[in-house]
Amino acid sequence: MLLSIGGYAGHKYELKGKVTDATTKLALSGVVVTNLQTNERKSTDREGNYQIQVDAENTTLEFSYLGYMKQRIQAKGKTRVNVAMVQDNRTLEEVVVRGYAPQAKTSVVGSAQVVAALSGQATNLKVRRMVYVPNQNQESYQKIKENKFINPLKEPLSTFAVDVDAASYSNVRRFIDAGSLPDKDAVRVEEMINYFQYQVEGPKHGEPVNILTELTKAPWNDAHQLMRVTLKAKDIPTDKLKASNLVFLIDVSGSMMGPGRLPLVKSSLKMLVDQLRDIDRVAIVTYAGSAGVKLESTSGSQKMKIKTAIDELEAGGSTAGAAGIKKAYEIARQNLIKGGNNRIILTSDGDFNVGESSDESMEELIGKESKSGVFLTVLGYGMGNLKDSKMETLADKGHGNYAYIDNISEARKAMVTEFGGTLFTVAKDVKIQVEFNPNYVQAYRLVGYENRLLEAEDFNNDQKMGGDMGVGHVVTALYEIVPVGVNSTMVGTVDPLKYQRNSTKYIEVRGNGELATVKFRYKEPDGEKSKLQQQVVQAKVADLNKVSEDLLFATAVAELGLLLRDSDFKQQANFDSLIARAKAAKGVDNEGYRAEFIRMAENARDLSKTRL
Known part of the structure; x- marks a missing residue:
């Protein structure tokens, strides 16, 4: 071992490893691995694997992932470092901000994304930010009563x-990768x-x-x-596709906080942005406790502006999904391209809890809005509280398709490989x-x-x-x-019918x-x-x-x-x-x-x- 370490001393080499969840043993995709000496950063792939250049004599690696506790590991002389990350289940985080108030305050409960403009002298305000930890047993699926064999003499x-939805497959894969068989009604x-x-x-x-x-x-x-x-x-061909008027409708509520949710949404949408042409336009609508416009309709030529707006998104608060949907359709109609591709792309776990939220009310809402000529694509994210039945209903009634994005590879399939099929009807x-x-x-x-x-x-x-x-x-x-x-x-x-004519004679057809x-x-x-x-x-x-x-x-x-x-x-x-x-x-x-x-x-x- 000493000889092996000595052979690396003073040299730079590629260190490899795999990052998993300490509890589920599942691979974690998108974990940021930082060499603290050189500030070089790498991310784990869909299988949780990474490789990064290190110095044999003095390298500390930091592993960070939203919703998990950071880890630092000395990589001296090692050729492989596997890391099991532990979820950070704390429900409160404290941050200190500088604000102005007429008198000192020791604490304020609310969102760290909002700091009120207060008059008076400067004071340090300790703001507590609620971190949402989803209940892992709140997923919902529509009950499936399987089709039976039918006699063509009775029902020809x-x-x-x-x-064209394919959400069930990636969701089933997520269950199996986690080491369990899926809910039978999750299998379509x-x-x-x-x-x-x-x-x-x-x-x-x-x-x-x-x-x-x-x-x-x-x-x-x-x-x-x-x-x-x-x-x-x-x-x-892509260059022959109609111009697009897109609205990214992004769920930034508390339930979207953590791995596999908003961070994956951001990566997915940025992949889509890379596919846009100058003739395409994108607006961004977000919703949590209420709905708001994050980015007005912007040309696809301004990719950095669009990506910056996506990067700035943070999760927190309740989920006013209906308000977000209404606002997205409003923005889409304002920028409607006649004869073009007018579409809303909804990213959410479907966990709506403010305003209209039942499957029936959402179905009615989308049914009305879909007559405007605006189509709806639904992308599901997250696990533990995925409202699969609601997401599928929205897509079906919105003249669109529903996909479940469980990792960055699935995002690439939907946003890049099948770009035309996902967005252009x-x-x-x-x-x-x-x-x-x-x-x-x-x-x-x-x-x-x-x-x-x-x-x-x-x-x-x-x-x-x-x-x-x-x-x-x-x-x-x-x-x-x-x-x-x-x-x-x-x-x-069944037994022969008493009051009906029983005929076993088949009618020959041409x-x-x-x-x-x-x-x-x-x-x-x-x-x-x-x-x-x-x-x-x-x-x-x-x-x-x-x-x-x-x-x-x-x-x-x-x-x-x-x-x-x-x-x-x-x-x-x-x-x-x-x-x-x-x-x-x-x-x-x-x-x-x-x-x-x-x-x-x-x-x-x-x-x-x-x-x-």
Whole structure:
């Protein structure tokens, strides 16, 4: 050891290490590592790793992260330093400020962000700032009642609004990375499937959306079939995108204080700012106890001005979310670009507690405001008090999408990699309706989309909202099918009806061999009348090893969702099978998302063994 240390003496070298939470053992991303001798600073990556140049003889490293106690460590002679940081759970911080008052005061309770202008002599005021420590058991999720198998003789039509949200996947990943299985209602299978990009040919002849279908065997029950329906929105080069009028609506309440919240919001939005063009404009609205305008609408050419305004934000106070939303729409309308991309980007944990705050009242508010031509993108942050149900409702009613940002890599995916899809809508109110042929289909079940179901007549009703698709977005839906002649325990039976005509005679339709007809409607972003496209699915079943790489991978993601939900319809689903398929279908994975899924599935498998 002495020889090793001696070899480094007087030399500079790269020291490496990893930073984790002392309690949860989770990696901490964004921890600032400072060499106190040289003032060089580095930040930990998404896996908590860092590397920094040190001097073998005299180096002290400081590790700092909002919501955690600072640590200083002597790095002399060490080549690796791993640090477990301890959360700072103190609820009061004291700071001293210089103020003016007619008489001396020993303490003032309030926010350190606000110092009143007081007349009189100068005095030192001790200000106590409340630091919010969230209750870790206050997350809320909408109850999901899983879709059942349906007899096409009774209900031949399946209708739903498309959903490009992917928040559930990153939220589920957060649970598993923390060493626990997610709440079953946090698992929305369609959002897990749609987290990934799939190689689908874009539309032709000027259409905004193209459709692709495939049919194979269900991997969790080879007597059943699985039908894929995928829509692909057109791609548009960045320099051809319409000018944007953006409003960053930022929750700066007390619940946004701490790691994974406002600091991550700042980093995320600054990434987005880097993507803006000179023709784009950004305003910043914040809300805590009340709403205010932090930055008036500013050209995308003034990136430093916008970033400085973001950097100055601090968290504290209650959460007047409704007031913030109203103010953001007001600012967006004032700067409306006709024919442009007018959008609010809301960043919050959804924990509204001042003014209108129920899911119903927020839904009504957004429903009214969305008619102004301003779209809404919702980005969820934080853990322990995430109001997932409210965030999803806001996005659905605001003609936008919902993503959950749990680390800087996820922020880059939303703000950089999928920039066009996140911000620029090419088709709105997109609905899908599938008609199944009872000659071939005994029963069918839509996998996921439980909170996006529509009545059959809603498909042709342009007053009923559908989902929205952004530039390059891909939306996939899977149907599990019980073919005619298969004896399946998944299909329920009833006694023959006494007063109804019981007919087992199928009506032959034109085009023998048609399993189903898939139709979808959409509107142009500024249109009010929908357009229709459709495609027939032939009753030709491909072996699972002959289908596209994308469908093979999508089946693995769906199967994991069924297992994590402990679904009544999981049948013979198992972790080893889905992991093997995911590995076989990994394909070109430049961003590493599919490899990450495989690791997550393996971790979920191990965690499931401990579930009682």
